[in-house]
Amino acid sequence: MYTLTGVTKTYSNGKKAVNALQGIDLTIPDGQMVAVQGPTGGGKSTLLQMLGALDRPSSGSVLLGDEDLAKASDSRLTKLRAGNVGIVFQSFNLIATLTALENVEAALVPLGVPKAQRRERATAALASVGLADRTGHRPAELSGGQQQRVAIARALVKDPKVLLADEPTGNLDEETRDEIIALLEGLWRDQGLTLVIVTHDSQVAARAQRRLHIAKGKLRDTTPVPKAPAQARPPAEEPPAEERPAWSKPADEATPPAGATAASPAPAASSAAAVAPTAAVSPAAPTDEA
Numbered sequence: 114m115y116t117l118t119g120v121t122k123t124y125s126n127g128k129k130a131v132n133a134l135q136g137i138d139l140t141i142p143d144g145q146m147v148a149v150q151g152p153t154g155g156g157k158s159t160l161l162q163m164l165g166a167l168d169r170p171s172s173g174s175v176l177l178g179d180e181d182l183a184k185a186s187d188s189r190l191t192k193l194r195a196g197n198v199g200i201v202f203q204s205f206n207l208i209a210t211l212t213a214l215e216n217v218e219a220a221l222v223p224l225g226v227p228k229a230q231r232r233e234r235a236t237a238a239l240a241s242v243g244l245a246d247r248t249g250h251r252p253a254e255l256s257g258g259q260q261q262r263v264a265i266a267r268a269l270v271k272d273p274k275v276l277l278a279d280e281p282t283g284n285l286d287e288e289t290r291d292e293i294i295a296l297l298e299g300l301w302r303d304q305g306l307t308l309v310i311v312t313h314d315s316q317v318a319a320r321a322q323r324r325l326h327i328a329k330g331k332l333r334d335t336t337p338v339p340k341a342p343a344q345a346r347p348p349a350e351e352p353p354a355e356e357r358p359a360w361s362k363p364a365d366e367a368t369p370p371a372g373a374t375a376a377s378p379a380p381a382a383s384s385a386a387a388v389a390p391t392a393a394v395s396p397a398a399p400t401d402e403a
């Protein structure tokens with residue numbers, strides 16, 4: 114899905130330059146669920162902007178399939194974004210004056226979808242996130258969790274290959290967080306999406322097949338490497354499966370996403386397989402931060 118090579122991003126505000134990304138090499142196979150963690154200011158959102166074609170790197174290449182986003186024209190980036198990538202933010206970013214249905218429909222306007230079809234697809238997308246009975250509500254008339262569901266429907270109505278989420282549960286309470294993660298994970302599995310979630314929440318990150326850590330613009334792959342049974346980690350490190358919420362079961366207990374077939378490593382076996390193509394990032398012990 115993605116191949117990043119030597120990606121740097123330098124922001125220059127007046128005299129002071131900020132090196133937000135400092136040489137990122139990363140491969141994300143189709144259909145993988147990836148969690149990105151790291152300290153504030155580390156470069157997580159900047160990385161997501163590169164993946165989402167919202168911005169170009171200062172140097173290096175960002176291949177989405179075989180197209181280099183670093184070299185694409187503005188109009189090409191707009192088109193790629195409209196068709197291939199859904200993005201969900203911490204602050205929902207809904208338009209306050211539009212209803213839930215209108216917010217979702219708006220994502221289809223740049224794709225030239227006719228009005229009747231926009232309505233039909235937006236209605237179905239809202240139903241798929243459990244909001245069939247809230248289509249006429251404006252954002253202020255919805256709870257935080259419901260607003261994030263609308264934002265997820267808006268991201269997915271265009272049937273993207275990739276869903277990027279930047280702290281999607283950061284503004285939600287714990288229970289709502291679990292609902293939204295379960296929803297995202299169900300959509301990832303059913304629709305064969307490639308899902309990249311930036312999160313400060315280690316419980317959410319533990320659910321991903323792949324874990325990345327980014328600090329000071331540098332990336333490490335922190336996916337726990339499965340060991341031979343004799344060297345397996347003591348079970349005390351994790352609560353028993355029945356004490357964990359459904360979405361936090363290890364990947365090998367989950368059903369593989371429908372779309373993740375021969376082109377990508379099977380999700381169940383992906384922790385080891387996924388580390389292999391990214392020789393440039395060194396696997397390390399999982400890092401948990403608060």
Ligand SMILES: Nc1ncnc2c1ncn2[C@@H]1O[C@H](COP(=O)(O)OP(=O)(O)OP(=O)(O)O)[C@@H](O)[C@H]1O
Nearest residue numbers: 124125126131133152153154155156157158159160
């Ligand atoms: N548009 C911009 N102009 C100038 N500097 C920026 C810009 N966007 C980000 N930065 C800087 O780049 C660095 C990385 O920022 P980024 O937003 O990627 O961090 P983050 O890991 O997402 O942090 P957080 O967890 O707080 O969201 C920070 O030092 C930030 O101040």
Ligand SMILES: [Mg+2]
Nearest residue numbers: 157158159279
């Ligand atoms: Mg951020």
